[in-house]
Amino acid sequence: MDETFGPEYVRPQQSDCSRCGCCTAALCEKGRNSLLRCQGHVDDGHRETVYGCPCSAETTKHTASWRMAQVRVTRTARELPLVAEAEALLRALAAGGTAEDPEGAFxxxxxxxxxxxxxxxxxxxxxxxxxxxxxxxxRAATAVRVVDVDRKARTVRVEVAAWRPDEPVTVLMDQITTDSGLDVDSLPGRWLTVDANCHAPDADRLVLTGFRASAPLPAGWMGVDGGEAQ
Structure with a gap:
Protein backbone atom coordinates (compact mmCIF):
# COMPACT_ATOMS: atom_id res chain seq x y z
CA MET A 1 0.00 0.00 0.00
CA ASP A 2 1.28 3.43 -0.86
CA GLU A 3 1.81 5.84 2.03
CA THR A 4 -0.84 8.56 1.76
CA PHE A 5 0.76 10.93 4.25
CA GLY A 6 3.98 12.87 3.98
CA PRO A 7 6.84 12.49 6.44
CA GLU A 8 5.92 13.30 10.04
CA TYR A 9 7.32 16.65 11.19
CA VAL A 10 9.11 16.52 14.52
CA ARG A 11 9.98 19.88 16.07
CA PRO A 12 13.70 20.07 16.82
CA GLN A 13 14.56 19.77 20.49
CA GLN A 14 15.47 23.15 21.97
CA SER A 15 18.42 23.42 24.32
CA ASP A 16 17.76 24.16 27.98
CA CYS A 17 18.81 27.47 29.48
CA SER A 18 22.02 27.04 31.44
CA ARG A 19 21.09 29.77 33.93
CA CYS A 20 17.64 28.91 35.24
CA GLY A 21 16.70 25.27 34.70
CA CYS A 22 13.03 26.10 34.00
CA CYS A 23 13.14 27.42 30.43
CA THR A 24 14.77 26.83 27.08
CA ALA A 25 17.61 29.11 26.05
CA ALA A 26 15.44 30.57 23.27
CA LEU A 27 12.61 31.36 25.69
CA CYS A 28 14.92 33.12 28.12
CA GLU A 29 16.44 35.20 25.34
CA LYS A 30 12.95 36.32 24.36
CA GLY A 31 11.84 36.86 27.96
CA ARG A 32 14.95 38.83 28.88
CA ASN A 33 14.12 41.39 26.20
CA SER A 34 10.39 41.55 26.90
CA LEU A 35 8.29 43.25 29.56
CA LEU A 36 6.11 40.12 29.46
CA ARG A 37 9.08 38.13 30.79
CA CYS A 38 9.33 34.40 30.11
CA GLN A 39 5.87 33.69 31.50
CA GLY A 40 4.29 35.89 28.84
CA HIS A 41 5.66 33.80 25.99
CA VAL A 42 4.34 30.34 26.88
CA ASP A 43 0.93 28.70 26.86
CA ASP A 44 -1.21 28.36 29.99
CA GLY A 45 0.06 24.86 30.66
CA HIS A 46 3.67 26.04 31.07
CA ARG A 47 3.11 29.45 32.69
CA GLU A 48 3.39 28.16 36.25
CA THR A 49 6.61 26.30 35.39
CA VAL A 50 8.42 29.40 34.15
CA TYR A 51 6.78 31.91 36.48
CA GLY A 52 9.44 33.90 38.30
CA CYS A 53 12.26 32.83 35.97
CA PRO A 54 15.32 34.83 37.09
CA CYS A 55 16.52 35.30 33.52
CA SER A 56 13.71 37.77 32.82
CA ALA A 57 12.91 39.02 36.33
CA GLU A 58 12.88 42.68 37.31
CA THR A 59 15.37 41.79 40.05
CA THR A 60 17.96 40.72 37.44
CA LYS A 61 20.03 43.57 36.05
CA HIS A 62 19.69 44.53 32.40
CA THR A 63 16.50 42.60 31.67
CA ALA A 64 13.69 44.59 30.07
CA SER A 65 11.61 44.29 33.21
CA TRP A 66 14.57 45.50 35.34
CA ARG A 67 15.02 48.56 33.14
CA MET A 68 11.31 49.38 33.34
CA ALA A 69 11.29 48.85 37.11
CA GLN A 70 14.05 51.45 37.53
CA VAL A 71 11.96 53.93 35.55
CA ARG A 72 8.72 53.05 37.34
CA VAL A 73 10.17 53.36 40.84
CA THR A 74 12.00 56.59 39.98
CA ARG A 75 8.81 58.14 38.67
CA THR A 76 6.91 56.91 41.72
CA ALA A 77 9.43 58.55 44.03
CA ARG A 78 9.15 61.87 42.20
CA GLU A 79 5.50 61.93 41.22
CA LEU A 80 3.57 59.68 43.63
CA PRO A 81 5.76 59.15 46.71
CA LEU A 82 5.05 56.90 49.66
CA VAL A 83 3.19 58.22 52.66
CA ALA A 84 5.50 59.60 55.34
CA GLU A 85 5.26 56.54 57.61
CA ALA A 86 6.15 54.10 54.82
CA GLU A 87 9.08 56.21 53.64
CA ALA A 88 10.39 56.56 57.19
CA LEU A 89 10.27 52.76 57.54
CA LEU A 90 12.09 52.32 54.21
CA ARG A 91 14.85 54.68 55.36
CA ALA A 92 15.14 52.79 58.62
CA LEU A 93 15.49 49.51 56.75
CA ALA A 94 18.14 51.06 54.51
CA ALA A 95 20.09 52.11 57.60
CA GLY A 96 20.17 48.50 58.83
CA GLY A 97 19.30 47.08 62.20
CA THR A 98 15.80 46.48 63.53
CA ALA A 99 13.10 48.77 62.19
CA GLU A 100 9.91 49.39 64.15
CA ASP A 101 6.66 49.50 62.18
CA PRO A 102 3.95 50.79 64.53
CA GLU A 103 1.86 52.06 61.60
CA GLY A 104 1.91 48.73 59.76
CA ALA A 105 3.46 50.30 56.65
CA PHE A 106 5.57 47.32 55.57
CA ARG A 139 17.30 65.35 38.41
CA ALA A 140 17.41 67.82 35.55
CA ALA A 141 16.67 68.04 31.83
CA THR A 142 19.57 67.18 29.54
CA ALA A 143 20.11 66.44 25.86
CA VAL A 144 20.64 62.89 24.64
CA ARG A 145 21.57 61.61 21.19
CA VAL A 146 20.30 58.29 19.89
CA VAL A 147 23.28 56.24 18.75
CA ASP A 148 21.48 53.18 17.41
CA VAL A 149 18.39 50.99 17.76
CA ASP A 150 18.33 47.23 18.36
CA ARG A 151 14.90 46.15 17.15
CA LYS A 152 15.38 42.52 18.17
CA ALA A 153 16.25 43.38 21.76
CA ARG A 154 13.89 46.38 21.65
CA THR A 155 16.55 48.63 23.13
CA VAL A 156 18.20 51.91 22.15
CA ARG A 157 21.67 53.21 22.98
CA VAL A 158 21.87 56.91 23.78
CA GLU A 159 24.66 59.32 24.68
CA VAL A 160 23.81 61.60 27.61
CA ALA A 161 25.44 64.99 27.07
CA ALA A 162 25.53 66.05 30.73
CA TRP A 163 26.70 62.66 32.03
CA ARG A 164 29.36 60.87 29.98
CA PRO A 165 28.79 61.71 26.31
CA ASP A 166 31.34 59.12 25.18
CA GLU A 167 29.69 56.24 27.10
CA PRO A 168 26.38 55.15 25.51
CA VAL A 169 23.73 53.79 27.85
CA THR A 170 20.92 51.38 27.03
CA VAL A 171 17.24 52.20 27.43
CA LEU A 172 14.04 50.54 26.29
CA MET A 173 12.92 51.34 22.78
CA ASP A 174 9.27 51.29 23.84
CA GLN A 175 9.97 53.77 26.63
CA ILE A 176 11.30 56.32 24.14
CA THR A 177 8.55 55.88 21.56
CA THR A 178 5.80 55.94 24.20
CA ASP A 179 7.18 58.99 26.00
CA SER A 180 7.98 61.01 22.89
CA GLY A 181 5.40 59.83 20.38
CA LEU A 182 8.18 59.51 17.80
CA ASP A 183 8.39 56.72 15.25
CA VAL A 184 11.22 54.28 15.85
CA ASP A 185 12.53 54.81 12.30
CA SER A 186 13.22 58.46 13.11
CA LEU A 187 15.31 57.76 16.21
CA PRO A 188 18.86 56.95 14.99
CA GLY A 189 21.02 60.07 15.20
CA ARG A 190 18.21 62.15 16.68
CA TRP A 191 18.64 64.52 19.64
CA LEU A 192 16.05 64.29 22.43
CA THR A 193 15.54 65.87 25.83
CA VAL A 194 15.26 63.70 28.93
CA ASP A 195 15.27 64.03 32.71
CA ALA A 196 18.31 62.39 34.31
CA ASN A 197 20.28 62.07 37.53
CA CYS A 198 23.55 63.13 35.94
CA HIS A 199 25.56 62.62 39.13
CA ALA A 200 24.98 58.84 38.90
CA PRO A 201 28.24 56.92 39.48
CA ASP A 202 27.60 54.37 36.73
CA ALA A 203 25.19 53.43 33.96
CA ASP A 204 23.19 51.09 36.20
CA ARG A 205 22.38 54.00 38.53
CA LEU A 206 21.59 56.42 35.71
CA VAL A 207 17.82 56.55 35.19
CA LEU A 208 16.37 58.43 32.22
CA THR A 209 12.71 59.48 32.24
CA GLY A 210 10.41 61.65 30.17
CA PHE A 211 11.90 61.37 26.70
CA ARG A 212 10.68 64.17 24.43
CA ALA A 213 11.61 65.84 21.18
CA SER A 214 14.48 68.27 21.66
CA ALA A 215 14.25 72.01 21.17
CA PRO A 216 16.45 73.38 18.36
CA LEU A 217 20.13 73.06 19.27
CA PRO A 218 22.65 75.84 18.73
CA ALA A 219 24.82 75.62 15.62
CA GLY A 220 28.15 73.95 16.28
CA TRP A 221 27.03 72.39 19.59
CA MET A 222 28.61 68.93 19.71
CA GLY A 223 28.63 68.72 15.92
CA VAL A 224 25.08 69.93 15.37
CA ASP A 225 24.49 72.07 12.26
CA GLY A 226 21.78 74.07 13.97
CA GLY A 227 18.06 74.40 13.39
CA GLU A 228 15.64 71.67 14.37
CA ALA A 229 17.16 68.71 16.19
CA GLN A 230 17.18 65.56 14.09
Missing part, protein backbone atom coordinates in the same frame (compact mmCIF):
# COMPACT_ATOMS: atom_id res chain seq x y z
CA UNK A 107 2.85 45.66 53.43
CA UNK A 108 2.83 48.82 51.27
CA UNK A 109 6.58 48.54 50.75
CA UNK A 110 6.32 44.85 49.89
CA UNK A 111 3.46 45.46 47.44
CA UNK A 112 5.58 48.00 45.55
CA UNK A 113 8.64 45.76 45.51
CA UNK A 114 10.55 48.06 47.86
CA UNK A 115 10.61 45.68 50.83
CA UNK A 116 10.96 41.95 51.36
CA UNK A 117 11.19 39.41 54.16
CA UNK A 118 14.69 38.01 54.70
CA UNK A 119 15.19 35.36 57.41
CA UNK A 120 11.83 36.29 58.85
CA UNK A 121 12.63 40.00 59.14
CA UNK A 122 11.65 43.04 57.02
CA UNK A 123 14.42 44.21 54.68
CA UNK A 124 14.85 46.71 51.87
CA UNK A 125 15.15 45.52 48.25
CA UNK A 126 17.42 46.92 45.52
CA UNK A 127 14.33 48.71 44.17
CA UNK A 128 13.89 50.24 47.62
CA UNK A 129 17.39 51.71 47.31
CA UNK A 130 16.47 52.97 43.82
CA UNK A 131 13.43 54.72 45.32
CA UNK A 132 15.48 56.45 48.01
CA UNK A 133 18.13 57.49 45.49
CA UNK A 134 15.44 58.98 43.27
CA UNK A 135 14.14 61.02 46.20
CA UNK A 136 17.60 62.36 47.00
CA UNK A 137 19.20 62.71 43.56
CA UNK A 138 19.18 65.97 41.64
Missing amino acids: PQLKLRGLGQIVHGLPAITPLGHTYLAAKEDV
Whole structure:
Protein backbone atom coordinates (compact mmCIF):
# COMPACT_ATOMS: atom_id res chain seq x y z
CA MET A 1 0.00 0.00 0.00
CA ASP A 2 1.28 3.43 -0.86
CA GLU A 3 1.81 5.84 2.03
CA THR A 4 -0.84 8.56 1.76
CA PHE A 5 0.76 10.93 4.25
CA GLY A 6 3.98 12.87 3.98
CA PRO A 7 6.84 12.49 6.44
CA GLU A 8 5.92 13.30 10.04
CA TYR A 9 7.32 16.65 11.19
CA VAL A 10 9.11 16.52 14.52
CA ARG A 11 9.98 19.88 16.07
CA PRO A 12 13.70 20.07 16.82
CA GLN A 13 14.56 19.77 20.49
CA GLN A 14 15.47 23.15 21.97
CA SER A 15 18.42 23.42 24.32
CA ASP A 16 17.76 24.16 27.98
CA CYS A 17 18.81 27.47 29.48
CA SER A 18 22.02 27.04 31.44
CA ARG A 19 21.09 29.77 33.93
CA CYS A 20 17.64 28.91 35.24
CA GLY A 21 16.70 25.27 34.70
CA CYS A 22 13.03 26.10 34.00
CA CYS A 23 13.14 27.42 30.43
CA THR A 24 14.77 26.83 27.08
CA ALA A 25 17.61 29.11 26.05
CA ALA A 26 15.44 30.57 23.27
CA LEU A 27 12.61 31.36 25.69
CA CYS A 28 14.92 33.12 28.12
CA GLU A 29 16.44 35.20 25.34
CA LYS A 30 12.95 36.32 24.36
CA GLY A 31 11.84 36.86 27.96
CA ARG A 32 14.95 38.83 28.88
CA ASN A 33 14.12 41.39 26.20
CA SER A 34 10.39 41.55 26.90
CA LEU A 35 8.29 43.25 29.56
CA LEU A 36 6.11 40.12 29.46
CA ARG A 37 9.08 38.13 30.79
CA CYS A 38 9.33 34.40 30.11
CA GLN A 39 5.87 33.69 31.50
CA GLY A 40 4.29 35.89 28.84
CA HIS A 41 5.66 33.80 25.99
CA VAL A 42 4.34 30.34 26.88
CA ASP A 43 0.93 28.70 26.86
CA ASP A 44 -1.21 28.36 29.99
CA GLY A 45 0.06 24.86 30.66
CA HIS A 46 3.67 26.04 31.07
CA ARG A 47 3.11 29.45 32.69
CA GLU A 48 3.39 28.16 36.25
CA THR A 49 6.61 26.30 35.39
CA VAL A 50 8.42 29.40 34.15
CA TYR A 51 6.78 31.91 36.48
CA GLY A 52 9.44 33.90 38.30
CA CYS A 53 12.26 32.83 35.97
CA PRO A 54 15.32 34.83 37.09
CA CYS A 55 16.52 35.30 33.52
CA SER A 56 13.71 37.77 32.82
CA ALA A 57 12.91 39.02 36.33
CA GLU A 58 12.88 42.68 37.31
CA THR A 59 15.37 41.79 40.05
CA THR A 60 17.96 40.72 37.44
CA LYS A 61 20.03 43.57 36.05
CA HIS A 62 19.69 44.53 32.40
CA THR A 63 16.50 42.60 31.67
CA ALA A 64 13.69 44.59 30.07
CA SER A 65 11.61 44.29 33.21
CA TRP A 66 14.57 45.50 35.34
CA ARG A 67 15.02 48.56 33.14
CA MET A 68 11.31 49.38 33.34
CA ALA A 69 11.29 48.85 37.11
CA GLN A 70 14.05 51.45 37.53
CA VAL A 71 11.96 53.93 35.55
CA ARG A 72 8.72 53.05 37.34
CA VAL A 73 10.17 53.36 40.84
CA THR A 74 12.00 56.59 39.98
CA ARG A 75 8.81 58.14 38.67
CA THR A 76 6.91 56.91 41.72
CA ALA A 77 9.43 58.55 44.03
CA ARG A 78 9.15 61.87 42.20
CA GLU A 79 5.50 61.93 41.22
CA LEU A 80 3.57 59.68 43.63
CA PRO A 81 5.76 59.15 46.71
CA LEU A 82 5.05 56.90 49.66
CA VAL A 83 3.19 58.22 52.66
CA ALA A 84 5.50 59.60 55.34
CA GLU A 85 5.26 56.54 57.61
CA ALA A 86 6.15 54.10 54.82
CA GLU A 87 9.08 56.21 53.64
CA ALA A 88 10.39 56.56 57.19
CA LEU A 89 10.27 52.76 57.54
CA LEU A 90 12.09 52.32 54.21
CA ARG A 91 14.85 54.68 55.36
CA ALA A 92 15.14 52.79 58.62
CA LEU A 93 15.49 49.51 56.75
CA ALA A 94 18.14 51.06 54.51
CA ALA A 95 20.09 52.11 57.60
CA GLY A 96 20.17 48.50 58.83
CA GLY A 97 19.30 47.08 62.20
CA THR A 98 15.80 46.48 63.53
CA ALA A 99 13.10 48.77 62.19
CA GLU A 100 9.91 49.39 64.15
CA ASP A 101 6.66 49.50 62.18
CA PRO A 102 3.95 50.79 64.53
CA GLU A 103 1.86 52.06 61.60
CA GLY A 104 1.91 48.73 59.76
CA ALA A 105 3.46 50.30 56.65
CA PHE A 106 5.57 47.32 55.57
CA PRO A 107 2.85 45.66 53.43
CA GLN A 108 2.83 48.82 51.27
CA LEU A 109 6.58 48.54 50.75
CA LYS A 110 6.32 44.85 49.89
CA LEU A 111 3.46 45.46 47.44
CA ARG A 112 5.58 48.00 45.55
CA GLY A 113 8.64 45.76 45.51
CA LEU A 114 10.55 48.06 47.86
CA GLY A 115 10.61 45.68 50.83
CA GLN A 116 10.96 41.95 51.36
CA ILE A 117 11.19 39.41 54.16
CA VAL A 118 14.69 38.01 54.70
CA HIS A 119 15.19 35.36 57.41
CA GLY A 120 11.83 36.29 58.85
CA LEU A 121 12.63 40.00 59.14
CA PRO A 122 11.65 43.04 57.02
CA ALA A 123 14.42 44.21 54.68
CA ILE A 124 14.85 46.71 51.87
CA THR A 125 15.15 45.52 48.25
CA PRO A 126 17.42 46.92 45.52
CA LEU A 127 14.33 48.71 44.17
CA GLY A 128 13.89 50.24 47.62
CA HIS A 129 17.39 51.71 47.31
CA THR A 130 16.47 52.97 43.82
CA TYR A 131 13.43 54.72 45.32
CA LEU A 132 15.48 56.45 48.01
CA ALA A 133 18.13 57.49 45.49
CA ALA A 134 15.44 58.98 43.27
CA LYS A 135 14.14 61.02 46.20
CA GLU A 136 17.60 62.36 47.00
CA ASP A 137 19.20 62.71 43.56
CA VAL A 138 19.18 65.97 41.64
CA ARG A 139 17.30 65.35 38.41
CA ALA A 140 17.41 67.82 35.55
CA ALA A 141 16.67 68.04 31.83
CA THR A 142 19.57 67.18 29.54
CA ALA A 143 20.11 66.44 25.86
CA VAL A 144 20.64 62.89 24.64
CA ARG A 145 21.57 61.61 21.19
CA VAL A 146 20.30 58.29 19.89
CA VAL A 147 23.28 56.24 18.75
CA ASP A 148 21.48 53.18 17.41
CA VAL A 149 18.39 50.99 17.76
CA ASP A 150 18.33 47.23 18.36
CA ARG A 151 14.90 46.15 17.15
CA LYS A 152 15.38 42.52 18.17
CA ALA A 153 16.25 43.38 21.76
CA ARG A 154 13.89 46.38 21.65
CA THR A 155 16.55 48.63 23.13
CA VAL A 156 18.20 51.91 22.15
CA ARG A 157 21.67 53.21 22.98
CA VAL A 158 21.87 56.91 23.78
CA GLU A 159 24.66 59.32 24.68
CA VAL A 160 23.81 61.60 27.61
CA ALA A 161 25.44 64.99 27.07
CA ALA A 162 25.53 66.05 30.73
CA TRP A 163 26.70 62.66 32.03
CA ARG A 164 29.36 60.87 29.98
CA PRO A 165 28.79 61.71 26.31
CA ASP A 166 31.34 59.12 25.18
CA GLU A 167 29.69 56.24 27.10
CA PRO A 168 26.38 55.15 25.51
CA VAL A 169 23.73 53.79 27.85
CA THR A 170 20.92 51.38 27.03
CA VAL A 171 17.24 52.20 27.43
CA LEU A 172 14.04 50.54 26.29
CA MET A 173 12.92 51.34 22.78
CA ASP A 174 9.27 51.29 23.84
CA GLN A 175 9.97 53.77 26.63
CA ILE A 176 11.30 56.32 24.14
CA THR A 177 8.55 55.88 21.56
CA THR A 178 5.80 55.94 24.20
CA ASP A 179 7.18 58.99 26.00
CA SER A 180 7.98 61.01 22.89
CA GLY A 181 5.40 59.83 20.38
CA LEU A 182 8.18 59.51 17.80
CA ASP A 183 8.39 56.72 15.25
CA VAL A 184 11.22 54.28 15.85
CA ASP A 185 12.53 54.81 12.30
CA SER A 186 13.22 58.46 13.11
CA LEU A 187 15.31 57.76 16.21
CA PRO A 188 18.86 56.95 14.99
CA GLY A 189 21.02 60.07 15.20
CA ARG A 190 18.21 62.15 16.68
CA TRP A 191 18.64 64.52 19.64
CA LEU A 192 16.05 64.29 22.43
CA THR A 193 15.54 65.87 25.83
CA VAL A 194 15.26 63.70 28.93
CA ASP A 195 15.27 64.03 32.71
CA ALA A 196 18.31 62.39 34.31
CA ASN A 197 20.28 62.07 37.53
CA CYS A 198 23.55 63.13 35.94
CA HIS A 199 25.56 62.62 39.13
CA ALA A 200 24.98 58.84 38.90
CA PRO A 201 28.24 56.92 39.48
CA ASP A 202 27.60 54.37 36.73
CA ALA A 203 25.19 53.43 33.96
CA ASP A 204 23.19 51.09 36.20
CA ARG A 205 22.38 54.00 38.53
CA LEU A 206 21.59 56.42 35.71
CA VAL A 207 17.82 56.55 35.19
CA LEU A 208 16.37 58.43 32.22
CA THR A 209 12.71 59.48 32.24
CA GLY A 210 10.41 61.65 30.17
CA PHE A 211 11.90 61.37 26.70
CA ARG A 212 10.68 64.17 24.43
CA ALA A 213 11.61 65.84 21.18
CA SER A 214 14.48 68.27 21.66
CA ALA A 215 14.25 72.01 21.17
CA PRO A 216 16.45 73.38 18.36
CA LEU A 217 20.13 73.06 19.27
CA PRO A 218 22.65 75.84 18.73
CA ALA A 219 24.82 75.62 15.62
CA GLY A 220 28.15 73.95 16.28
CA TRP A 221 27.03 72.39 19.59
CA MET A 222 28.61 68.93 19.71
CA GLY A 223 28.63 68.72 15.92
CA VAL A 224 25.08 69.93 15.37
CA ASP A 225 24.49 72.07 12.26
CA GLY A 226 21.78 74.07 13.97
CA GLY A 227 18.06 74.40 13.39
CA GLU A 228 15.64 71.67 14.37
CA ALA A 229 17.16 68.71 16.19
CA GLN A 230 17.18 65.56 14.09
